[in-house]
Amino acid sequence: xxxxxxxxxxxxxxxxxxxxxxxxxxxxxxxxxxxxxxxxxxxxxxxxxxxxxxxxxxxxxxxxxxxxxxxxxxxxxxxxxxxxxxxxxxxxxxxxxxxxxxxxxxxxxxxxxxxxxxxxxxxxxxxxxxxxxxxxxxxxxxxxxxxxxxxxxxxxxxxxxxxxxxxxxxxxxxxxxxxxxxxxxxxxxxxxxxxxxxxxxxxxxxxxxxxxxxxxxxxxxxxxxxxxxxxxxxxxxxxxxxxxxxxxxxxxxxxxxxxxxxxxxxxxxxxxxxxxxxxxxxxxxxxxxxxxxxxxxxxxxxxxxxxxxxxxxxxxxxxxxxxxxxxxxxxxxxxxxxxxxxxxxxxxxxxxxxxxxxxxxxxxxxxxxxxxxxxxxxxxxxxxxxxxx
Amino acid sequence: xxxxxxxxxxxxxxxxxxxxxxxxxxxxxxxxxxxxxxxxxxxxxxxxxxxxxxxxxxxxxxxxxxxxxxxxxxxxxxxxxxxxxxxxxxxxxxxxxxxxxxxxxxxxxxxxxxxxxxxxxxxxxxxxxxxxxxxxxxxxxx
Ligand SMILES: Cc1ncc(COP(=O)(O)O)c(C=O)c1O
Numbered sequence: 001x002x003x004x005x006x007x008x009x010x011x012x013x014x015x016x017x018x019x020x021x022x023x024x025x026x027x028x029x030x031x032x033x034x035x036x037x038x039x040x041x042x043x044x045x046x047x048x049x050x051x052x053x054x055x056x057x058x059x060x061x062x063x064x065x066x067x068x069x070x071x072x073x074x075x076x077x078x079x080x081x082x083x084x085x086x087x088x089x090x091x092x093x094x095x096x097x098x099x100x101x102x103x104x105x106x107x108x109x110x111x112x113x114x115x116x117x118x119x120x121x122x123x124x125x126x127x128x129x130x131x132x133x134x135x136x137x138x139x140x141x142x143x144x145x146x147x148x149x150x151x152x153x154x155x156x157x158x159x160x161x162x163x164x165x166x167x168x169x170x171x172x173x174x175x176x177x178x179x180x181x182x183x184x185x186x187x188x189x190x191x192x193x194x195x196x197x198x199x200x201x202x203x204x205x206x207x208x209x210x211x212x213x214x215x216x217x218x219x220x221x222x223x224x225x226x227x228x229x230x231x232x233x234x235x236x237x238x239x240x241x242x243x244x245x246x247x248x249x250x251x252x253x254x255x256x257x258x259x260x261x262x263x264x265x266x267x268x269x270x271x272x273x274x275x276x277x278x279x280x281x282x283x284x285x286x287x288x289x290x291x292x293x294x295x296x297x298x299x300x301x302x303x304x305x306x307x308x309x310x311x312x313x314x315x316x317x318x319x320x321x322x323x324x325x326x327x328x329x330x331x332x333x334x335x336x337x338x339x340x341x342x343x344x345x346x347x348x349x350x351x352x353x354x355x356x357x358x359x360x361x362x363x364x365x366x367x368x369x370x371x372x373x374x375x376x377x378x379x380x381x382x383x384x385x386x387x388x389x
Numbered sequence: 390x391x392x393x394x395x396x397x398x399x400x401x402x403x404x405x406x407x408x409x410x411x412x413x414x415x416x417x418x419x420x421x422x423x424x425x426x427x428x429x430x431x432x433x434x435x436x437x438x439x440x441x442x443x444x445x446x447x448x449x450x451x452x453x454x455x456x457x458x459x460x461x462x463x464x465x466x467x468x469x470x471x472x473x474x475x476x477x478x479x480x481x482x483x484x485x486x487x488x489x490x491x492x493x494x495x496x497x498x499x500x501x502x503x504x505x506x507x508x509x510x511x512x513x514x515x516x517x518x519x520x521x522x523x524x525x526x527x528x529x530x531x
Binding site: 325343 | 392
């Protein structure tokens with residue numbers, strides 16, 4: 001994909017925060033699966049089904065160790081972050097929801113970490129974001145003491161890039177007796193995440209932002225919580241015993257994986273995590289940070305480009321506006337140069353309301369981003385400024 | 390085919406900068422709000438239809454990208470003097486032009502510059518949004 005062209009120009013892909021490009025190893029693993037061992041899992045006794053089952057269950061172990069060595073039974077494969085949060089909303093929160101219950105979220109949440117709680121019947125109350133683009137921790141502490149049912153917080157913001165102090169928030173929540181769900185969609189691709197020490201009760205992310213395929217993601221939950229939760233969807237693969245009078249359910253995680261899952265997707269995600277494990281993650285983080293800092297300077301040198309205020313630790317996101325030009329127009333004109341950026345509210349309308357901006361432009365950095373990509377962005381922005389001059 | 394740059398430079402920037410009929414009307418007979426939930430763009434459209442059933446005045450307000458603003462601006466100038474069925478027919482023709490279902494012809498007048506946008510499906514909605522608001526406004530009389 002990164003060798004392709006866009007609108008006739010070599011592609012400059014700066015939208016990894018929306019979806020990452022895939023290493024060859026991921027594509028190969030998925031093709032190999034379809035070519036050599038495609039069969040359903042947990043059903044056949046023949047060799048192909050056995051291989052598919054082993055690969056699928058093996059992926060659970062890969063993911064468990066990737067997340068710091070949690071128990072594989074605590075890994076539930078889902079469609080993505082959105083489905084993971086909906087699962088927790090419907091299965092953890094809703095069955096025990098009382099009329100005035102509320103969920104503590106933050107002003108920087110993605111809609112995926114707001115709407116599912118509302119659909120489950122809870123009110124959502126936000127922790128404010130400061131002018132510097134950070135969570136107001138004093139407000140968080142105060143709100144936690146006011147009895148929310150859950151704290152649902154993003155690990156790294158998809159709009160600001162801010163990395164939230166999850167361990168600190170989780171400790172505050174524990175003191176207040178409030179369970180914590182962390183949306184790790186933007187974090188897992190950039191930070192080493194150790195769920196054995198982070199202090200979260202649920203953690204979720206999407207495969208496609210972690211260099212894996214679309215259609216697959218992970219919900220991790222503490223075993224005792226998952227065990228106490230009723231299944232969300234019924235069907236095959238999630239049962240222990242079925243009769244017309246009564247059905248008993250399979251143990252975790254299977255009771256949450258009704259029906260045939262995205263087997264090839266899980267195998268692709270497994271390959272992505274193996275690929276990432278073989279990289280020098282410290283070097284990647286240093287590369288991304290260097291580029292992020294260089295990108296800030298390049299943008300500031302264009303003139304008329306206003307970056308959002310964010311703290312110094314960031315997952316490589318550059319979000320900005322251009323004086324006199326609407327973000328969609330900016331993105332359309334950059335697209336003429338083969339430059340892929342995101343324009344709009346990035347599914348964070350409450351945050352944009354807080355910032356007083358209807359929309360912004362976002363460029364995001366990945367391991368495969370080069371300085372030349374950011375220079376192309378700066379040159380493109382100069383052209384945009386000329387068109388609107 | 391016009392590139393995006395040409396499209397912007399030919400008309401869009403000009404209307405973005407000095408939109409026509411960017412105002413509220415004193416006595417509107419029809420109005421509606423258009424919204425593009427994907428990007429948060431909004432337009433508030435007002436019309437005054439006279440006793441003979443012709444559009445006498447059109448005004449719009451709102452915020453949005455240059456494409457939606459230019460489209461709204463040009464729509465307001467294109468509608469003057471038309472009957473409601475004529476206005477709706479123009480909306481249909483404009484929609485067909487942008488979705489590539491119809492070639493530009495003289496009946497579209499200046500609006501035909503938007504034809505170039507048909508090659509950019511993600512931006513078509515920006516241009517059609519004010520026209521959707523028009524359809525909405527003509528359904529609801531004040
Ligand atoms: C912070 C955050 N949360 C949730 C999501 C939703 O992820 P998905 O659409 O893969 O379910 C995204 C992706 O846009 C995100 O950036």
